[in-house]
Structures are given as structure tokens and as C-alpha cells.
Amino acid sequence: xxxxxxxxxxxxxxxxxxxxxxxxxxxxxxxxxxxxxxxxxxxxxxxxxxxxxxxxxxxxxxxxxxxxxxxxxxxxxxxxxxxxxxxxxxxxxxxxxxxxxxxxxxxxxxxxxxxxxxxxxxxxxxxxxxxxxxxxxxxxxxxxxxxxxxxxxxxxxxxxxxxxxxxxxxxxxxxxxxxxxxx
Amino acid sequence: xxxxxxxxxxxxxxxxxxxxxxxxxxxxxxxxxxxxxxxxxxxxxxxxxxxxxxxxxxxxxxxxxxxxxxxxxxxxxxxxxxxxxxxxxxxxxxxxxxxxxxxxxxxxxxxxxxxxxxxxxxxxxxxxxxxxxxxxxxxxxxxxxxxxxxxxxxxxxxxxxxxxxxxxxxxxxxxxxxxxxxx
Numbered sequence: 001x002x003x004x005x006x007x008x009x010x011x012x013x014x015x016x017x018x019x020x021x022x023x024x025x026x027x028x029x030x031x032x033x034x035x036x037x038x039x040x041x042x043x044x045x046x047x048x049x050x051x052x053x054x055x056x057x058x059x060x061x062x063x064x065x066x067x068x069x070x071x072x073x074x075x076x077x078x079x080x081x082x083x084x085x086x087x088x089x090x091x092x093x094x095x096x097x098x099x100x101x102x103x104x105x106x107x108x109x110x111x112x113x114x115x116x117x118x119x120x121x122x123x124x125x126x127x128x129x130x131x132x133x134x135x136x137x138x139x140x141x142x143x144x145x146x147x148x149x150x151x152x153x154x155x156x157x158x159x160x161x162x163x164x165x166x167x168x169x170x171x172x173x174x175x176x177x178x179x180x181x182x183x
Numbered sequence: 184x185x186x187x188x189x190x191x192x193x194x195x196x197x198x199x200x201x202x203x204x205x206x207x208x209x210x211x212x213x214x215x216x217x218x219x220x221x222x223x224x225x226x227x228x229x230x231x232x233x234x235x236x237x238x239x240x241x242x243x244x245x246x247x248x249x250x251x252x253x254x255x256x257x258x259x260x261x262x263x264x265x266x267x268x269x270x271x272x273x274x275x276x277x278x279x280x281x282x283x284x285x286x287x288x289x290x291x292x293x294x295x296x297x298x299x300x301x302x303x304x305x306x307x308x309x310x311x312x313x314x315x316x317x318x319x320x321x322x323x324x325x326x327x328x329x330x331x332x333x334x335x336x337x338x339x340x341x342x343x344x345x346x347x348x349x350x351x352x353x354x355x356x357x358x359x360x361x362x363x364x365x366x
Contacts, residue, residue, distance in 0.1 A: 046256075049228075052235040052248050054279070055289070057301035065235050065248070065365075073229075094365060096237070102361055105353055106238070118240035123365035170288055178285055182248070182277060182306040 033148030034158040038133050040150055041069065044090045048073045051182035054096065061096040063123050066179045072134075076181040082144065083175050087134040091179070097124030127151070130164075132177070143168070143176045216331030217341040219322065221314050223333055224252065227273045231256045234365035237279065244279040246306050249362045255317075259364040265327065266358050270317040274362070280307030310334070313347075315360075326351070326359045 032039045041047075047067035055062045068076060072087040102120030128151045136144040147164035149156040168176040215222045224230075230250040238245045251259060255270040285303030311334045319327040330347035332339040351359040 046231045049232045049248055049250070051306055052246050052277075053282075053306070054237060054246060054304040055301050056304060063235050063237060065232055067232070094235075099236075099361075101354075105350060105361070108350075118238050121237040121239060122363065123234055123236075126366055167288060167291075171284075178282075178288070180305065183309055 031153070031155065033131075033146075033150075033155040034161045036133075036139065036142075036146035036148060036161065038131050038146045038148035038155075040129070040131065040148070040153065041088050041090065044069075044088075044131075045092070047090065049182075050076055050089065051179050053179070055093075056096075061121075062093045062127060063096045063121065064091060064093050066091045081175050082136075083134045083177070085134050085136055085144075089132045089177065089179070091130045093127040093129065094123035095125045095127060096121050128156075132168075143172065145176055214336070214338065216314075216329075216333075216338040217344045219316075219325075219329035219331060219344065221316050221329045221331030221338075223312070223314065223331070223336065224271055224273060227252075227271075227314075228275070230273065232365075233259055233272065234362050236362070238276075239279075244304075245276045245310060246279045246304065247274060247276050249274045264358050265319075266317045266360070268317050268319055268327075272315045272360065272362070274313045276310040276312065277306035278308045278310060279304050311339075315351075326355065328359055 044067055047069055050066040050068045050073065053064045053066070055064065067090045069086075069088040071084055072089050074080070075083045075087055099120040099122045102122070106118045106120055128149060131148040131150070133139075133146040133148075134144055135146060139146045142165040145165070145168070147161060147168075149160055149164065155161070165176075168178070171178050227250055230252055233249040233251045233256065236247045236249070238247065250273045252269075252271040254267055255272050257263070258266045258270055282303040282305045285305070289301045289303055311332060314331040314333070316322070316329040316331075317327055318329060322329045325348040328348070328351070330344060330351075332343055332347065338344070348359075351361070354361045
């Protein structure tokens with residue numbers, strides 16, 4: 001456990017999350033999800049894209065992007081199931097916002113042939129991000145996946161984190177992953 | 184011109200677009216956009232993500248992803264304007280499709296607090312991709328950008344390609360780029 005804690009601290013320092021003068025002990029665990037101990041992978045925003053998606057829910061709609069580390073991307077591209085240990089998938093969620101700037105252009109040059117006037121939507125404020133880490137031994141009780149849900153860099157509480165695996169269970173035929181690779 | 188044609192052929196060969204036995208002469212130009220001679224950048228699908236977006240137009244709505252090469256991504260992340268020569272931006276457009284599989288899960292576990300039932304949308308069939316290449320000398324007449332619009336790997340015709348720059352002109356204060364980097 002000490003070694004794992006040390007690694008977590010190291011990773012967190014690399015990510016620049018810890019202030020230089022912050023005490024190292026304990027801080028790493030505060031940034032890890034309950035139950036699974038999953039942390040935000042450093043540099044994930046620059047990872048390759050698996051797919052984009054949308055959750056439409058009135059004025060609370062989201063635009064989403066799913067990123068994968070190289071192990072996850074390779075598995076997606078080659079159709080490998082189950083995902084190999086070490087695969088990490090990150091889903092990032094933004095509020096879906098109207099873009100009046102883009103709408104003005106669309107009104108001049110209809111880029112999309114449709115019966116309705118096309119409207120542009122873009123990522124607004126950052127909502128949350130979710131992380132899934134594959135480790136078939138460590139997370140054997142949850143399909144081989146560890147879960148974390150982060151808002152403002154802080155992991156959600158135990159009650160929230162408990163909902164992750166049940167929500168992914170219906171996708172068990174695809175190793176608990178809903179996202180398909182967008183060609 | 185001969186040197187440019189050679190480079191285009193080389194790039195196209197790397198991309199695996201040319202069949203091994205195909206005659207090299209002429210083929211590269213067929214894959215390049217009219218007016219600008221812009222080609223599909225090899226490996227762009229694995230580039231870093233600038234942002235995601237949506238064009239909503241009834242049953243012809245699109246989900247979109249904008250990718251940048253390292254020069255473009257660095258400029259976006261650092262807020263550099265105008266974009267440096269060598270920057271390439273690719274926009275990829277998919278039909279927006281409903282996901283009944285995801286909707287079943289959302290019905291069980293409302294992931295989005297909203298007055299409407301959340302619905303999931305994912306990338307469907309590939310529509311087209313658009314490429315912008317920054318070369319302030321070569322493309323001085325079009326704000327320093329060369330344009331290409333590709334469907335099934337083939338560039339659109341001259342009439343279509345002529346619409347690119349006028350459509351981007353209203354964004355001249357942001358070096359003709361509409362997309363903002365999604366944090």
C-alpha cells in the first residue's frame with residue numbers, strides 16, 4: 001500500500017495538481033475516487049479521441065468526448081474484447097451551449113441540408129469527467145474496471161461512485177463499455 | 184510545381200491512399216482540393232482534440248470533432264493568433280444518431296438533472312471532413328488558409344471549395360477559425 005500511495009503522489013506531482021509546498025502525505029488519496037482509488041490520468045486531454053456524444057436533456061444537455069490511452073485506443077481500433085489491463089478511458093462532459101456567432105454564418109451558408117434551420121452548439125462550461133481503469137485482478141468484483149467521477153478535480157463521494165458499476169452492467173457484452181469507436 | 188507534386192504524391196503514398204500498382208502521376212492531384220491543393224493529412228484521426236460540436240438540423244443533425252496537428256494545438260492552448268504556418272485543423276462530421284441502447288440505461292439512472300428525460304446521441308455514418316492548412320504566403324489571398332472538403336476520401340468540386348473562405352471570413356478576428364479550444 002505504501003508503494004501504491006507513493007506512486008499516486010508521484011503521478012499527482014507530475015500532473016501539477018499538488019502545489020509545491022503542499023504536504024505530500026494524504027493529498028493523493030483525497031484526489032482518488034472512493035472504493036476504487038482511481039485518479040485523474042495526467043495529460044488525458046491530449047489523448048486520442050474514441051468518440052463524441054451528446055446527452056440531450058432540455059436546458060441541461062451535454063456535449064461529450066471520450067478519450068483513451070494508447071492501450072484503450074488500440075483495443076477499440078482492433079475490436080479487442082475484453083479490454084487489456086492498463087486500458088484507461090476518460091469521458092469529459094461539457095454543458096451544451098448555443099453559438100449565436102456560428103448561427104449567423106449558418107444562416108448565410110446553410111451547411112446542412114435539412115428542413116429546419118441549422119443551429120450550432122459548442123462546449124460550454126465543464127461539468128465533470130469520468131475515468132475507467134482496467135485491472136482485471138484489482139477490480140475483479142466490478143468487471144475488471146475501477147471507476148472515478150470528478151468535478152473540479154475532486155472525486156465524487158462513495159454514494160455517487162457506487163452507482164458507476166451498476167450503470168455499466170447492461171453493457172457487459174462489450175466489456176461494460178458503452179462507447180463505440182467513431183470511424 | 185514539380186516538387187510540390189512530388190511531395191503530395193509522397194504524402195499520399197504514406198497515407199496508403201494510392202494502391203501499390205496505381206500510376207503515380209496525376210493521382211495525387213485527384214485527391215487534392217481544387218483551388219488550394221489541400222490533401223487529407225495522414226493520421227489526423229489520432230490527432231489531439233480541439234473541441235466537439237453539434238449542428239442541429241432536424242433529422243440531418245451532425246456531431247462533430249475538430250482535431251489539430253501539434254502546431255495548431257499549441258496555438259489553441261496558448262491563445263496564439265494568427266496561427267503559425269504549418270498549423271492544420273481537421274473537422275470531422277458524423278450523422279447524429281439516437282442510441283436506444285444508451286437510452287435504456289439513462290431511463291434507469293438519470294445521469295443528467297433536467298426537466299426532460301435525457302436521451303443519448305452518438306456518431307452515426309461519416310458525412311464529410313474539412314481541412315484547413317495555414318501557409319501565409321501560399322494562401323495569402325484567403326487569409327493565409329488553404330481549404331479542402333472531402334467525402335469518401337475525395338475532394339469536393341471547385342464550386343463547393345469556393346464557398347470555404349467566404350464562410351470563414353466573419354471569423355477574421357480569430358484568424359478565420361470558429362472553433363474555440365474546449366478546456
